[in-house]
Amino acid sequence: MISGWFVMLLAIGYLGLLFAVARFGDARADAGKSIITANVYALSLAVYCTSWTFYGSVGRATSGGLSFLTIYIGPTLMLLFGTVIAKMIRISKAQRITSIADFIASRYGKSQLLAGLVTVIAVIGVVPYIALQLKAVSASFDIVFGNPVDASEPWWADSTLAIAAVMAVFTILFGTRHLDATERHEGMVAAVAFESVVKLIAFLAVGLFVTYGVFGGLSDLFRKAAASPELARLFTVDASRSGSWLALIVLSALAILFLPRQFQITVVENVDESHLRRAVWLFPLYLLVINIFVFPLALGGLLHFNGGGMDADTFVLTLPMAEGAAGLALFAFIGGLSAATGMVIVETIALSTMVCNDLVMPWLLRSRWVNPSARKDLSGLLLSIRRGAITVILLLGYAYFRAAGEAYALVGIGLISFSAVAQFAPAMFGGMYWKQGNHAGAVAGLLGGFGVWLFTLLLPSFAKSGWIGKGFVEDGLFGVDTLKAQALFGLTGMDEISHCLFWSLLVNAGLYVAVSLLTKPGAVEVTQAERFVDVFRRPGDGGASARLWRGSASATDLVALLERFLGPARAQQQLAAYARTRRLDDWKRLPADADFVQFAETELSGAIGSASARVMVGSVVQEEELGLEEVLDILDEASQVRAYSRELEAKSKELEAATAELRAANDRLLELDRMKDDFVSTVTHELRTPLTSIRALSEMLYDDPRIDLNERKRFIGIIVTEAERLTRLINQILDMAKLESGRAEWTNGAVDIVAVVRESMDSVGQLFREKGVELATCLPESGPIVLADRDRLTQVMINLLSNAVKFVPAKAGRVTVAMVTAAGEVRVEVADNGPGLAADECEVIFEKFRQGGNTMTDKPQGTGLGLPISRQIVEYFGGRLWVESEPGQGARFLFTVPLPAEQDNNQDGDN
Template sequence: MLSFNLLVIICILYTCLMFCIAFWADRRAERGKLNWLKSPWVYTLSLSVYCTAWTFYGAVGYAVRSGAEFVVIYLGPSLIMIGWWWSLRRILIIAKAQRATSIADLISSRYGKSSILAALITIIAVIGTTPYIALQLQSITQSLWVFSQVESGVYTEQESSWIALGIAIGLSLFTVLFGTRSIDINERHHGVIMAIALEALVKIIALLAVGIFVVWGISDGPQDIMAQIISSEIIDKEQSLSRWSVLIVLSACAFLTLPRMFQVLIVENSDIKHLYTASWAFPTYVMLMSLFVIPIAVVGLKYLPSGSNPDMFVLTIPLAFEQHGLAILSFLGGFSAATSMIVIASIALSTMVSNHLVMPIWLQMQSERAVVSGDVRKMLLFSRRIAIFTIIFFGYLYLKISGGSEALSSMGLIAFVGVVQFLPAIIGGLLWRGATRVGAILGATIGFIIWGYTLFLPSFGLGIGFDDILMSQGPWGIGWLRPQGLLGVSGIDPLVHAVVFSLLFNSCAFIFGSLISFPSPIERVQAAQFVNLSTRLKSSLAWSEVLDKGEELLAMTQRTMGAQGAQSLFRAAAHHQGKEGYIPDITPEFLELLERELSGYLGSAMAHAMLVKLIGGGEVSVDDLMAAANEAAQLVEYSSQLELKSEELHKTAGLLKDANQKLKVLSEQKDEFLAHISHELRTPMTSIMSFSAILRAEAEEGTLDESTLTKFSTIINDEAERMTRLLGGLLDLSRLQNTEISATKEDIDLVELLEQAISYNYNERVDHELTIHIDNNDIGEKLYSNKDQLFQVFLNIISNAQKYCDAKHPRLKISAQRADDEYIYVDFIDNGTGIAIQDQAQIFEKFTQLKHKNPRSGAGLGLNICKHIMQNLGGDIAYLPAQDGAAFRIKIPRKS
């Protein structure tokens, strides 16, 4: 006999397995071993979140009630996948170019990065999805309930509500754990997707197994089943053409606009080519899902006692025939379908809620400085986690309040109609340049209201005043306002009625709103990008050049993307401009790039708003707009080759100018350096000559006493050593410059070497002792490099901190991290004032000594020597801006 407790244990074990798989996949992805995590098969399987518990269990019930009509739910998406190249591909390309994080983000991005529109779409999506989540929770409790009946009353209905709560909490934890590890939308949720893909397999295997059992186990093969179908009542169900066509269109549209589908189709897509595979594999998947639906329905009707819930046939048939293994498999299939929907939907919605509702409010409350200093990252992750819990809890609450069953069974289609309200704004935005923000807001709002009035609210029934009188006579007796007979249209199916009216009014309002309003400049630029798939019309037009905000921008970006990502982005941009270091020129092009990158984390509306807050502007001038218009008109004649050539020439000229300037500066610096060196050599020489002459004179006169002799000869010796050190530095430099030293390399323990360098006696006069702290988080690195040279570099950096860190209690923090497989970074960050931005570029040049610094300290060679050493060792050293103090990053290759 199948024990209910055994089922619960299996259920928990299965959940643990999902945890393990998600964890394992995330670990693999972290190590960069993506291989088949990026496979088109995983992508295709992940698309099956479309098939929720509603389709897993409910399709059979649907078939019992309405015959073959259930197929439409699968036909729509299949049509979209098969015809992907003219709709899906286009949306995918644009969404990727815009770094869209969600459906709300994509739409708001098209309409001038409007925060209001994004918030509106988010709210609609949350309202439309909550009952859907409730439906999934219900299906799990219901299936558990079915099992508990076998053992007759293991728990009461009251307890089943607690089970639902437990499941909701468990799913929230899973989602938070694997869905909010990182905020970058480009770093995909490999763990979650892997688990979803596996659940997709469980789903299909379970359904196929039940189907095969029904056809060959209970009946006598296909012929027998066909005979049963023909003689059953299902075949006689009347099919309405209008419902079929509306439902096909509806499911096709919902496939594109459901937040969870956007998440798996677009956001989690790593390669556009995966659509090729999915375009035939996904229709095959749903075809297999629907293959045995009618046989199961027919067999269920025939063998199970009348009055059995057809929505549970998939589970009750195996139980009735005492096939407990199969029943458990079927239960796991339904469980998979429900959990995968909840997880993905809550990830998608939490991204929308945090980016479009929480963050804008947060930003409103912050000053400009906070954009730079506030920890955006923490805030985002925190709000996402809270949102996930809240959304799933709402689903649970909805289930508890609505009491489940009847109200929920039709919820799948109702939710579809809700999210389809986004469609006019999307399609219009892709095809029509004249579509505006006002139109989109108007259309979506009106569509949403009509949906609520004609379909969503009536589904609650009496509880909220939608009683029979209202339904049959309209509010205040106004007949043409009846929820299911607007404008006096009556006698059509309520669902068809709702779809037609909501979409009709939605589209009309959208077109009307677009025609009467004037698009803002940013909207025009975005419209051109969406409609023409054109990247030539840069949204960089929105930015003007800013000179001095580089460091603040970097600080802000670090707070959003994390230090490593931000630094490599800025560094790459600077490098592209032919500059050293981490701060590129803040050109409009760079700002555009930055905005797009930030969009991947914050959504386009927020990314734009944050940049505007920090640097101002962000609007397009009339001149730019004229230029944009001209460019658009000339697109056909446009020669991209010409542009490329002139850009190249421009770049070369710039490089030459830079080189010339550099030479000039170098020559001046050389003179200055020689003067400096000669001064540095003459000073100790003066003491030596003077004291030695004194000693000689006193010795001749015989007046020399012991203590004077000791004192003066000590000075002479000290000063001679000082000269030797200086000469040593000069020699190091010239040797490093002129020869490639074939450094003998050996295994080095990084911590050990750092500690040696720290404990070295620096013999410097300092006012305050420098506190040095090794942050040995990730520092247990073994290196293969030249020990002496690396030691020299560490010494130089540490002694610099000792000499120049001007904090009252100088501290130096040393930390190491692995950059990738090839390099590690060792960062030295002190708590002083740091180096002014205008000086950062030249500190590694020879002869540079910053003017305001203590002239006693050296010849200005230390950092230059470090640079040479590190380059010889195949690494590098750079100044790290936007830290708390002076910060140097040494990049060391891990292998030779």
């Protein structure tokens, strides 16, 4: 067997390592380089896995099969409802809440009664759980020492006491560094995260060793177990357990929120709300991984020891030892110690804060000893109280462990503890989501639920342990059959945990809701309800909350109060920081207004809890009690203001949208303006060009009468041509402007389109003859009649023909005019054998002042407006004008004019 001294040294050495980790964490926090990352936060949540998980899960699996998993599935599901946790964190930060007792007390009017009640429930529910951890440590010592500790052994020789003492020192050192309990214990969190990793690796090591070392892997293990009907029974869950399966999921889901240590780690120690995002999946993943080998270990233990009376709760240690793996057993021992240590430290810190702030302080404040008018620094006293509370809680745990021994009241405590803290659920959830929930309701619910829990679960466990009579369990209270402790009103067929959970939560929630609805809340409660429920909706917590306090105060008194409870140094540091938020250089100039009183109370809350803080602040300021009606009015107004500001926000959004539309419209106008500007500039250019020749040539003729006659004739010819070009240009610009503005005059009538084409050809015939261009036609004798303006149609035709003749080569040029009637329209085609157009030119030529090809020689004839005008005209008649061409292949200009409907019918009739 392993030497006892060696094991003891190893244990102390491991705790020393935790010290080192915690010191490192604190040092880094002091240096402003926090090591609390999202991953560390998520791992620290695994303080949930105590020695009860480490050793006890295997034991549960040997009797209940896979149902032990419910204890870990519940927290997984609750973490997915992370929005609840986020709200708890946000409220706690805003209100400087330091424990779950403070949370509930603060919400229901900063009530000392509630704070005390919650603390008592937590202490009664959880101290035995601490005892269970010590028992696990003790039992693991026995196993690795190999000699059961004699119960008659004097307490001072007990190694468990030594361990408990080290834990107390650790907790005092790292848990009470600051007075302000809202200050985080980063060193402790780091140590907890570290121990979480250690216990996980230790458990996995044992699991892998047993599964793959002792047995031939998972399937081998399961197959061997399946051979025994006794064990094969564990492979499935039968429907008779369905109730307790769900109950355990609900119970553990509540425990992950409301166990004091979980509240401490999850809410109070949270550094950054965004860490929750990692924890939501990483912590459940941790739970899954640590549970993979629980069931295999249980089966392995049962197979290996063949039901040989070995305690299943010790399989994690005894299996490696039986296989001679002493080193692994020691590692497992460290893992178990680790799990117990983490739980004890955090739970003790959480409980000591509650005991100090919610039980001891109210009593102290009432006693003459801390007369509020005395100006004595109480910060040292506060720290001493907290340290004393830590010591007492651990001693209580140790005492319970020594007294209870193997009694059921200790071994069954895990779920009993869970059920106790589940009683906080109605007051907590109601407090966060239901404004009507009030103080009286919370007190009634908690008392009722706690009473039912005592009667149906804790006291029966005492009875089972033989400490008290069993009469109330077996025969009912006062012999009344319907009052059997674990079959209330004849409700049977449930296990004791489900039975307790059902009745206690029914009574608890029922009383909470009913009493809340039947009684009137106090003014403070209404204010707090608003702050809690709407915490996400009031970012600044400004206006209304300051107006909810009225009275007179002296800044000196408030500062003195802060210095007494926080210590002068810390108080001045906080005051200076607060003054900066109000843009004051010197905190001594702070006005004693509502906001300052609020600040002082919040600061004090961090140190002594909200209920005590309220009493203390009340002792130095003259507060004018606001009536409930008044508070409700102010809150109403505040919510109206919020509604207005939302309306304003909506209005300003509308304005923004309107502005954007205006801007877009303006952009469009600017674009149009720019286009108009371009157009004017182009027109100017087109008008100035012929004027340039006219002016230059006229000036020269005028200045120099000696120019010879031929030159004179030539120049005057040019002047005439350019003057004509100018005239044409002006006419066409006017024409274009009329067409575009819709002011053109149209005289529409029935027009024989063939006649129009022939007339047009006649009027440009001279141009063709001069250039020697052939004009061929392919026209019917008399074409269809269309509805159009005869002159306009002629204008289009002449434009197309004169364009064609301009671009074809002299002598060899050939222009063909054709006409087709099809699909309800007439199509006229003017084809030439000129140079043709490139693809991109085919559209460009229909833009104003854009001419095709190099028109050097013929430039004076073109204005660049003919085609755009023609297109406008054709489109007015409902037709289209376009060109089909390829370079070198000539161009075909085509336009269509729709046939009138009845004409169409007549034609059909003729055919």
